[in-house]
Amino acid sequence: MKKKTPLMQRDGTRSVLASLLSIIIGMAAGAVVVLLVGLFNKSMSLKTAWEGIRIIFLGIISTGRNAAGALTFGFNPVNFGNMLFRATPLILTGLSVAVAYKTGLFNIGAPGQYLAGTAATLFIALEIPSSVVPAWLIWILAFLGGMAAGALWGAIPGMMKALLNINEVLACIMTNWISANLVTWAFDVSNLKNTVENTKTAYIYKTSFNGVQTPKMFLDKIFPGSQVNGGILIAIALAILMYIIFTKTTFGYELKACGANRHAAKYAGIKDKRSIVLSMAIAGAMSGAAGALYYLAGNTEFYWSTYQSLPATGFNGIPVALLAVCNPIAVIFTGMFMSMLDIAGLQLTNLTAYNEYITDVIISVIVYLSAFSLVIKLWLGGRTKKTGDGPDANAETGPAPAVGAAAGKEAQK
Amino acid sequence: MEQTPEYVIEMLHITKEFPGIKANDDITLQLRKGEIHALLGENGAGKSTLMSVLFGLYQPEQGEIRKNGQPVKIESPNDATALHIGMVHQHFKLIEVFTVLDNIILGAEDTKMGFLQKKDARAKVEALSKQYGLYVDLDAKVEDITVGMQQRTEILKMLYRDNEILIFDEPTAVLTPQEIEELMQIMRNLAAEGKSILFISHKLNEIMEVSDRVTVLRKGKYVGTIDTAGTTKEELSRMMVGRPVQLVVDKDEARPGEAVLTVEGLCVPSRVHKHDAVKDVSFTVHAGEIVCVAGIDGNGQTEFVQALTGLEKTSGGKITLCGHDITHQSIRARSKTGMSHIPEDRHKHGLVLDFTLEQNLVLQRYYEPRFQNHGFIRFDAVRSYAEGLIKQYDVRSGQGPVTVARSMSGGNQQKAIVAREIDRNLPLIVAVQPTRGLDVGAIEYIHRQLVAQRDAGKAVLLVSLELDEVMNLSDRILVMYEGEIVGELDPKKTTVEELGLYMAGAKRQGKERETA
Numbered sequence: 061m062k063k064k065t066p067l068m069q070r071d072g073t074r075s076v077l078a079s080l081l082s083i084i085i086g087m088a089a090g091a092v093v094v095l096l097v098g099l100f101n102k103s104m105s106l107k108t109a110w111e112g113i114r115i116i117f118l119g120i121i122s123t124g125r126n127a128a129g130a131l132t133f134g135f136n137p138v139n140f141g142n143m144l145f146r147a148t149p150l151i152l153t154g155l156s157v158a159v160a161y162k163t164g165l166f167n168i169g170a171p172g173q174y175l176a177g178t179a180a181t182l183f184i185a186l187e188i189p190s191s192v193v194p195a196w197l198i199w200i201l202a203f204l205g206g207m208a209a210g211a212l213w214g215a216i217p218g219m220m221k222a223l224l225n226i227n228e229v230l231a232c233i234m235t236n237w238i239s240a241n242l243v244t245w246a247f248d249v250s251n252l253k254n255t256v257e258n259t260k261t262a263y264i265y266k267t268s269f270n271g272v273q274t275p276k277m278f279l280d281k282i283f284p285g286s287q288v289n290g291g292i293l294i295a296i297a298l299a300i301l302m303y304i305i306f307t308k309t310t311f312g313y314e315l316k317a318c319g320a321n322r323h324a325a326k327y328a329g330i331k332d333k334r335s336i337v338l339s340m341a342i343a344g345a346m347s348g349a350a351g352a353l354y355y356l357a358g359n360t361e362f363y364w365s366t367y368q369s370l371p372a373t374g375f376n377g378i379p380v381a382l383l384a385v386c387n388p389i390a391v392i393f394t395g396m397f398m399s400m401l402d403i404a405g406l407q408l409t410n411l412t413a414y415n416e417y418i419t420d421v422i423i424s425v426i427v428y429l430s431a432f433s434l435v436i437k438l439w440l441g442g443r444t445k446k447t448g449d450g451p452d453a454n455a456e457t458g459p460a461p462a463v464g465a466a467a468g469k470e471a472q473k
Numbered sequence: 474m475e476q477t478p479e480y481v482i483e484m485l486h487i488t489k490e491f492p493g494i495k496a497n498d499d500i501t502l503q504l505r506k507g508e509i510h511a512l513l514g515e516n517g518a519g520k521s522t523l524m525s526v527l528f529g530l531y532q533p534e535q536g537e538i539r540k541n542g543q544p545v546k547i548e549s550p551n552d553a554t555a556l557h558i559g560m561v562h563q564h565f566k567l568i569e570v571f572t573v574l575d576n577i578i579l580g581a582e583d584t585k586m587g588f589l590q591k592k593d594a595r596a597k598v599e600a601l602s603k604q605y606g607l608y609v610d611l612d613a614k615v616e617d618i619t620v621g622m623q624q625r626t627e628i629l630k631m632l633y634r635d636n637e638i639l640i641f642d643e644p645t646a647v648l649t650p651q652e653i654e655e656l657m658q659i660m661r662n663l664a665a666e667g668k669s670i671l672f673i674s675h676k677l678n679e680i681m682e683v684s685d686r687v688t689v690l691r692k693g694k695y696v697g698t699i700d701t702a703g704t705t706k707e708e709l710s711r712m713m714v715g716r717p718v719q720l721v722v723d724k725d726e727a728r729p730g731e732a733v734l735t736v737e738g739l740c741v742p743s744r745v746h747k748h749d750a751v752k753d754v755s756f757t758v759h760a761g762e763i764v765c766v767a768g769i770d771g772n773g774q775t776e777f778v779q780a781l782t783g784l785e786k787t788s789g790g791k792i793t794l795c796g797h798d799i800t801h802q803s804i805r806a807r808s809k810t811g812m813s814h815i816p817e818d819r820h821k822h823g824l825v826l827d828f829t830l831e832q833n834l835v836l837q838r839y840y841e842p843r844f845q846n847h848g849f850i851r852f853d854a855v856r857s858y859a860e861g862l863i864k865q866y867d868v869r870s871g872q873g874p875v876t877v878a879r880s881m882s883g884g885n886q887q888k889a890i891v892a893r894e895i896d897r898n899l900p901l902i903v904a905v906q907p908t909r910g911l912d913v914g915a916i917e918y919i920h921r922q923l924v925a926q927r928d929a930g931k932a933v934l935l936v937s938l939e940l941d942e943v944m945n946l947s948d949r950i951l952v953m954y955e956g957e958i959v960g961e962l963d964p965k966k967t968t969v970e971e972l973g974l975y976m977a978g979a980k981r982q983g984k985e986r987e988t989a
Contacts, residue, residue, distance in 0.1 A: 310845045317836070320827045326784065327814070327822040328836045329805030 075385040078436040082383065083397065086426035090116050093421050094414060104413055112414045116422065119404025125411060139407070141279065141286020143399045145357070148291040149174070151299060151395030152350035153377025156214075156343045158386040159302055163339035164319025169217055169232030170347040171374025172239035173210040177348025178355055178371075179243045180209030182264055182362060185355075186252050190271040198272050203352045210348015211341040213239060218340025222333035228340065236370055247364035254361070262365035266358055273358025291353035295392075298349060302342075302388040315339050347374060379423070382430040398423065478542035481506045481669050482527070482558070482638055487536035489522055496522040497533065500695045502671075502688050504638065509660055509670045511680040511701070513713055514690035515912040516884040520673050523690070524640055527671075528560055529553045559631030560640040565623050569616040573609050573626050574598060577633050594633075601632045605662045621652035628659065639663065640671045645679055646910055650940075657683045675713070675912040677706040677720075678941075689713055714914040722920045725928070727948040730760035733811075733900050733932035739790035741773070741780040741956075749788060750776035752956045760900065763923065763933040765947030766958075767940075769976050773956035774936050775817060778905050781934075782814045783807050784822075795900055808837060813894040817905040817936070823890045824878045831859035831874035834893050866892035867918075884915040891919055895926060902926055905936040920946055940969055954978045 091113045098109025111131055115122055120143060123134045153170045160167035185202035217231035247253065247264060254260040256269070267273055277290035306312035318325040318335035326332045350373060355362055380398055384390035405419030429436070482504040489497040497519045504510050514520045525531045527538065529547040537544055540556055547553050553560075567576050574591065577598055583590040598611060607625045615623060624644060631639055641660070645653045660683055664670055674680055680687055681701060689696040689712040696712050710718040735757045743750035751773045758764045768774055779785035781792060783804035792800045795811045802810070816822035824833050835844055835855050844854050859874040868888045870876035878886060887907070894902060904923060908916040923946060927933050937943050943950055943964070950962040952975040959981035962972060974980040 308850060309848045310839055310850055311848055313832070313839055313850060317825050317828065317832075321821075321825045323821045324823065324825045324836070326804065327782075327816055329803065329808050331803075 074437050074440045075387075076390075077440055079383045079385065079390075079394070079430065081436055081440075082426055082429035082432070085429055086422045087116060089425040090418055090422035093418055097414065097418075101413075108413060112408060112412050112418070115408050115411060116404055116418070119407040120400050122407045122411065131411065137283040138285045139403050141283025141288035143396060143403050144279070144283070144292040145287040145289065146399035146402055147396040148295045149350035149354040149373045150376055150380050150398050151292075151295040151392055152346050152353065153374050154380030154384065154391040154395050155295075155299055155302055155377075155388055156210075156346035156350070157377045157381035158384060158388055158391050159306070159346060160339060160343035161381060161386045162306055162319065163315045163335070164322075165218075165221070165228050165336070165339055165343070167214070167232060167340065167343045167347075168229050168375075168378070169214060169235055169340075169344070170350075170377045171370035172232065172236035173213045173344040173347035174351040174371050174374040175236075175239045175243045176213035176344075176351070177206035177210035178351030178362060179246055180348070181206035181352040181355055182252065182267070183246075183250070185267040185272045186265055186270050188270075195271045198270070199274065199356060202267070202272065202356060203349070206352025206356075207345045207348045210351065211345035214344015214347070215337050215341040218337040221340070222336040236374075240370055244364060247362075253364070260361070262363055264362040264364055266361050267356055268358035272356065274353065274356045287357065287359055289357055291357060294349075294353060295395075298346065299388045299392050302346070306388065347377070350374075350377075376423075379427040379430050383426065480504055480539070481541060483537075483539040483542075484523065484527060485537045485539065487523060487526055487533045487538075489519075489526055489531055489533045495693050497526065498693045498695075500536075500690065500693075503698070504669050504671060505686075506669050507664055507667050508685040509664050509672055509683055511672045511674060511684035511687040512690065513675060513677075513680060513687050513709060515675065515692075515713055515914055516882040517692075518690040518713075519693040520690060521642070522693075524560070524642060524671070524673060527553070527558065527640070554634065554636075557635060557637040558640065559634060559636030559638070560642065561624065561627040561631065561644060563642045563644075563646060565627055567615045567623055567626060570614060572612050572614055573618070573622075573629075574611040576615055576626055577611075577630050581634055598629060598633060601629060605632065605666065606659060607632075619652075621648055621655065624648070624652075624656065625659070628663075636668075638669050638671070640673070642673045643675075644672070645674065645676060653679065677709055677913065680709065681706055691715055710913045713912070718913050718917050720913065720917070722917075722924055722945055724924045724946075727762040727927065729762040729948075730930060732757045733760050733795060734758040734934065735791075735793040736781070737791045737793075739777070739780065739792065740788045741776045741785060742788045743776065750956050751780065753790070754953075754956075754958050755790075756951055756958060756961075758901070758932045758934050760930050760932050761927055762948040763927050763935055763946055764949045764951060765935040765937060765943050766951050766953050767937060767943045767947075767972065767976060768953035770938050772953050774905075774938075774953055776956075777953070778814075778817065778903065778936055782812065782816075782903060808899075811900040813837070813897045813899045813902050815890055815894050815902065815904040815907050817909075819883075819886055819890055824886055826877075826879040828878055829874065830863070830868070830870055830876045830878055830881070830889060831855055833878050833889060834859045834862055834874075837893060837897060862889075862892045862896060865896075866922075868892060884911050887911055887919070888915065891922060895922055899931075901932045901934065903934045903936075906938060907935070908939070908942060916942075940972065943972070944969060952976055954981070 094112035094116060095109050098104045098106060098112065114131060118133055120139050121133050121136055123132045123136050126132045153174060156170045156173065157167050181202045184205040185198055188198050188201070190198060213235060216235055217228045220226040220231045221228045252264045254263045254265050274289040274291050277293055279288045279290065306316065314325070314330045315335050315338065317328070318330055318332050319339065322332050325335065354360055376398060380391060380394045383394040401419045401422055405416030408414045408418060409416045480503045484500065484502040487497050487500045488495065500519065500523055502512070502523065512520050512523070522531065526533050527547065529549045529552050532548065538547055539545065545556060547556065568579065571579070574595060578591070578594045583593055595611065602608060607629055609622050609625050609629065610618070615626065644656060648656060657679070660670055660672070672684055684701050686698060686700055687709060688698040689709065691713060706720060710720065737755050739751060739754045740749045741751035754777060766774060766777070776785060780787045783802065787800060790800070791798060794807065797810050799807050799810055820826060825836065835858065838844060839850065844851055856874055862868070863873060866888055869885050870881045891907065907919050907923070911919070923933055923935070935947060947964055950964055950972065951958050952960045952962065952972065954976065955978065959978065960975040961982065962975070
């Protein structure tokens, strides 16, 4: 009875292909930039350009240069470890955006939630003396506190949407800036400014000053010399948890029903207002966890002074989620991919005359294309697409993610 | 060679395939000059596809289109317009903030040095409007005029472009009975002036009244073309559905039992004005009877149902269901107490269109232990339950339980909702406009289901705008006018005319009407 759809016609396959296509085009665009810079810069040769292109694609496995001056490639534990370290917050903010999107909400508030989580985490991790409370308990409190703060910061636009029908995008943009200024003020009047290292008063103490830091969970044995810690495993666990909630549970069913059709959900006796607030709170908790895990690493320090921009990690959650077509499991991989580009950028700076900003070009091209991933997906669908508008199907298409992404970019400016 | 060919438009042996389905299979349609030609078929029979082929939106794999005997190629709507083929879509294509006149001339504006020349256009539109009896205020904004007037604007749009062949895609679906009557007259006028009309519908009454000939499609195939004068509604519905259809439901005398639903002095605030939309409504529905709330659209029925089912708050009164006071209960609590609800708007309330069919079929009971285990959905239970319902209620869809609800036809979407609500097996069924927009086959089916539920001892509260449905199905009729119940009638002792008088507010019974 049950016929399996051929692999190429499956929705999932097409989503993956669309995302891969965005990635490849983005990297190719980066390669073109490298080539152009190489051609027009007198101090560079075509050979340098070729090296640059190779590093863009293979930066993650670059191991430096050999005695003859040629690029060498192989397993580079530092690169891999750092990639995982940088992927941790990206996966979580990506989850934040993806989870909200699954419930019909566009969470552009990830930066604000990230900041709220960061502040709560740092206050808890630094203010509770580790001489009184064991460090592991402080760590747990700080992590949960960060998540709770993010959840609260997400719930505010959620409540505005649910009770007053205010568009969550507008509310999120405003709460982002409120968060930024609030956090700056809170640290300014706090006693957490780094006065030990003279040059660093614009920074907050690292949590390791209080002996609190995320355990390595043996990852430092696999990737010696890198910054990696157990945070990545927590991020992956949270991604799996989100996947389970949204695909396997009645709770996820309620949230998705409410996101897809608030009226029908209400008709079926689902508490629509509660669902919207909860969706945003969960999304906020993910962003809060991103901030918490990044600053609990122990080797990172928070620049609090005159906070006038929003953290890019929050906004980068949007392309991470879009590339993953908002699938929580796929977010793990797209988050790692984004941080891999970061690493490639660093390698580019270290090993060639290019600078790392070329990877920003790649990321922005990918962001643009990921917004179009729905179009690419339809285009890949080609002939099979028409199935939907067969006879008498006067159905409208759902809201395209491209719309949301466009709004996102507006806000980022 | 004839001097004037018999047909203005001929679509010969048209075949149009979509992956997995032959939407049109060797269909022939011949339209005479000056006739009103109805195209009849169930939802999904291929009517819209055929018209899209004629309008250049789809290219057929096989077949030929001729105009006045000459083969023509229609590759885009522009080609269709050039051939003077015009269409009034079911959902109007008007710009709401433009005036009627601006909408009519849009895309065919006269300009002089880049400036609009509306004077000639106005004169032409006024002449047309007079000639065909299409009265519209040309300077009113579209958003401010009634649906009937918007439709006239669409018709004027076609006439302004000198279209000879006019396609009406289910034009009556959105109109009130009075507006339908006016439209019929307009169509007759148009035909008398030599325009040829293709009229897509599945409403037999209208087809019998207005058309000269009927072409019937069934499941993408051509069934036949007959003269309306020589046929009956019964024959047409048999051709359309493929089997004899009972247009009148067979039902025995109702045997009302205990009171299931009691409404006392219910008042519901209006969303648009300060007064109550529903005023002091009281009645009782017993087990084993179908009570129908009849009335013209907009007389408080929607607000009444929303208050009854918990979607809106009441401003006074008491609702008792199976002995429990549910006036201030949540929707879920009402549902658990014993109320199932077939909602008026199946897209807004009835279905989550982006969910699959099986997800929609458990929308009202996903939380029951049968379908979940500690908060985890039991997918196998959902699947087998959905498969059972689909089979039992003959819900047709492309991929069975995993079909996305949005891609299903309206009739099958409605069947899915009816299946879901009836299968909950609750003492009260609130059915609001359960057959709106459905074809006779589906209507017959749903009516039978409701009668079967009544016979099984359920209380059925039907809210309907269709007079036929009201007269046919109910055991008692409550007429609602301006938010009040103005009369209680026995369908066997009353006439459609009398019912109409109550509905229009021309007649009303005293407050102390008998309670059954």
